[in-house]
Amino acid sequence: MKNHTRDELDTEYFVLRDEEAGLDGVIALHSTALGPGAGGCRFWHYPSREEMTVDAARLARGMTYKNALAELPLGGGKAVLRVPEGQYDREKLFRAFGREVEKLRGRYLTAEDVGTCVTDMEAISSETKHVAGLAQVPGRPGGDPSPWTARGVFGAMRYLALEHLGRPLADCTVAIQGVGNVGGALARLLHAGGAKLILADTNSERLAALATQTGAEVAATSDFCSIKADILAPCALGGVFGEASTARVRAKIVCGAANNQLVSEQDGVRLAERGILYAPDCVVNAGGIINVAAEHLGWDEAEVVRRVDGTAERLARVLARADQLDVAPNLAADGLARERVRQGTALAA
Ligand code: NAD
Known part of the structure; x- marks a missing residue:
């Protein structure tokens, strides 16, 4: 085994593969001590599966720390998907990812990250409710974090x-x-x-x-x-x-x-x-994840403003x-x- 850090070894990994949909990725769940492991879904070019997994682990640990420091009732997780080579159907791919998120029954909450957008979250939401960063409804938190x-x-x-x-x-x-x-x-x-x-x-x-x-x-x-x-x-x-x-x-x-x-x-x-x-x-x-938490927990926009504007104090x-x-x-x-x-x-x- 190569030299992995303790955090990489402590993390739970869920391998995501659906050849037909072009899905190739991993969900890394670092901690659920404070709540569901929350962290966005990255859609990026990775030269190897190992690099993708190591990145997911580090990002998931970062989410645990970020959520704890922002005083949110959330743990840390992250999904990392490889951009397929050649043609693919984006909606199909993110729906396949949504089915994988659903299998974790709320232990992982996803949202946007590098390479993903509100439209992708909407596709995921047709398969699971454990997704935030959906199109905004007036007066309610949501949308692009x-x-x-x-x-x-x-x-x-x-x-x-x-x-x-x-x-x-x-x-x-x-x-x-x-x-x-x-x-x-x-x-x-x-x-x-x-x-x-x-x-x-x-x-x-x-x-x-x-x-x-x-x-x-x-x-x-x-x-x-x-x-x-x-x-x-x-x-x-x-x-x-x-x-x-x-x-x-x-x-x-x-x-x-x-x-x-x-x-x-x-x-x-x-x-x-x-x-x-x-x-x-x-x-x-942490501003984006505060907005994600608000969407998930039903906080109003005033609460999001208060917490995001508390960044300097924290x-x-x-x-x-x-x-x-x-x-x-x-x-x-x-x-x-x-x-x-x-x-x-x-x-x-
Ligand atoms: P994005 O994909 O919208 O933007 C990233 C930008 O970086 C792109 O314009 C890309 O062309 C550019 N880029 C890539 N490699 C580069 C390089 N080597 N030098 C210069 N530019 C380069 O992503 P984003 O949502 O704006 O997120 C940016 C960073 O912030 C990521 O690390 C993400 O994890 C982090 N982050 C994002 C959020 C959020 O709310 N979106 C929240 C917390 C942290």
Whole structure:
């Protein structure tokens, strides 16, 4: 057996295969101590089954931590599906996935993630009720969770700019990597707030359109970590900060939506040692899952606003704990999340 982490081994895996529908994926269920394992469905290109499974495990663990830190009655899970090579019927594929979600009888709750959208969730919902992120009904939470994620990240950034740079966001330059659902919404919020933007995305059409809309500068994706900006906001995929890339960071703050931005815990320590404030992704990107929880639990929109706008306060608590313990913020966040899960496990016992 290869070198797997404890979390990868502790996770429950459900292999998803339906050749006719083109379904090839895995659901990773990391914890149900605080409630159903909730986390989106990623639809992405993976070179191998093993890479897909390892990614699902890491994302599922991140969801456990994120949900615990956002004080939601939810555990952590994630589905990862491989994009089929060649032609496929998208609705058929997501309906097949919905049947797999249904088999877990509510232990896993799915929603959007990278590569999936409201239409896919609608297809899933014809097979199971354990899905959120459905088309919005007026007055009720639902729909694409991305604007909520962007709102939470924006709130955290505004707090960090004042607290750690001593100036408002309007006087800051923010570099965003990935201007998709979340990064695009974040760019528009920042632009409306007067911040200067530098944008990078592998999708050159999307990038050019948003740069024109927001008057942003455009950067090469390979240069992202070394961009001279006040704040770096990774909003594409994970694994942005490894040993080599942390050494290249010139910004004072890292605060973005991408899940699992650090390659390892040690990279958070490296950033802290260089005096760079890393806002743990699992703390600042919970806006979307708060909206998903609201849809699932029947909360109203005012409750979603209250909880999403509480992101900066929750971040402040994590940073205070990091200071108190003299550890990097990512370690403080992980410790706090594990404590909450342990308390939940003890209460359920
Ligand atoms: P998305 O697919 O809409 O956008 C991702 C964007 O990143 C795309 O425009 C893509 O072209 C770009 N991209 C991919 N690789 C890149 C690279 N190497 N360099 C630059 N750009 C690249 O996804 P999204 O929903 O906006 O999610 C973005 C990130 O935020 C993901 O890591 C996701 O897990 C995380 N996240 C999303 C939500 C949500 O509500 N959607 C919630 C929490 C966390």
